[in-house]
Amino acid sequence: MxxxxxxxxxxxxxxxxxxxxxxxxxxxxxxxxxxxxxxxxxxxxxxxxxxxxxxxxxxxxxxxxxxxxxxxxxxxxxxxxxxxxxxxxxxxxxxxxxxxxxxxxxxxxxxxxxxxxxxxxxxxxxxxxxxxxxxxxxxxxxxxxxxxxxxxxxxxxxxxxxxxxxxxxAGPHTLTLAARLATLDTPATLAERLPKALIHHNVPGQPVHAFITALDDAWQAAAPYATFGPRQRWVRAVTAVRDAGWPVRDRPKRWRLGEVTVPWAAVAPL
Structure with a gap:
């Protein structure tokens, strides 16, 4: 600056x-x-x-x-x-x-x-x-x-x-990840587009890395839902991440758009 x-x-x-x-x-x-x-x-x-x-x-x-x-x-x-x-x-x-x-x-x-x-x-x-x-x-x-x-x-x-x-x-409140689901290979690619405050913290031991890894694992586990389209697969993956304890915000209506939002406290660098 x-x-x-x-x-x-x-x-x-x-x-x-x-x-x-x-x-x-x-x-x-x-x-x-x-x-x-x-x-x-x-x-x-x-x-x-x-x-x-x-x-x-x-x-x-x-x-x-x-x-x-x-x-x-x-x-x-x-x-x-x-x-x-x-x-x-x-x-x-x-x-x-x-x-x-x-x-x-x-x-x-x-x-x-x-x-x-x-x-x-x-x-x-x-x-x-x-x-x-x-x-x-x-x-x-x-x-x-x-x-x-x-x-x-x-x-x-x-x-x-x-x-x-x-x-x-007061500072950051939420992080949102968003993707065009029709062309999404894996949620791990979203790590390349993290905000500057997080991108260098996508390493083992950091919360944002754990979150993206959990989302990526859930996406892979939801592969059978790809038969019904990428939206259904994404919703299933986000639901699984939420059920695993991540404090996911919003409802499936937003998830179907390829979004997932979590509180900053869940992903803030240690």
């Missing part, structure tokens, strides 16, 4: 962070967007100003456009601001702006002085050292509106494998 975050006299806060690689694709973030639309809709609807920030949207504004469209289905008055440190990317996104529902601005972890209810930061912290993650979380969550949340995670280039954390000022 670069910069001090001090507000220049008479100007906006100095952007905190570094320019990301900017790789993006249409529908890359559909899994996390749809999860946010369900799990965070009440929070957004209750806010006087349901402002959402797409932090580090990349070389093109497509993810911000899609986020606004998906959230507007359940929160019609939602506002989305795409933030990028690179001013060239902000200028290039101008064609996609649709004020007041969708705008673009220059900013980083300090959120450009905004007070959003929700921030989605995807594939941003992946390029940082693990030791920098906590400071980035704190900078972002300190800038949120009261009761605001951060959804931070990563995914592959096509959005077929993804994981994310839900955080607030």
């Amino acid at each position: 670069t910069g001090t975050g001090r507000r220049p006299r008479g100007g906006p806060p100095r952007p905190l962070g570094v320019v990301t690689r900017g790789t993006t694709n249409p529908n890359r973030l559909r899994r996390v967007d749809n999860w946010i639309a369900v799990h965070c809709a009440d929070l957004l609807r209750a806010a006087p100003d349901p402002l959402v920030v797409d932090l580090g949207y990349g070389a093109t504004p497509v993810t911000a456009v899609e986020l606004r469209a998906r959230l507007a289905r359940t929160v019609p008055n939602v506002r989305v601001v795409g933030l990028e440190i690179d001013p060239a990317r902000v200028a290039a996104a101008a064609y996609a702006a649709d004020p007041p529902g969708l705008t673009f601005a220059r900013g980083g972890f300090e959120l450009a002085g905004l007070r959003p209810v929700l921030v989605r930061a995807f594939n941003v912290l992946r390029q940082y050292d693990e030791g920098q993650v906590r400071a980035a979380w704190e900078t972002i969550t300190d800038a949120l509106a009261p009761d605001g949340v951060l959804v931070e995670g990563t995914c592959d280039e096509l959005g077929r494998l993804a994981s994310w954390l839900l955080l607030d000022r």
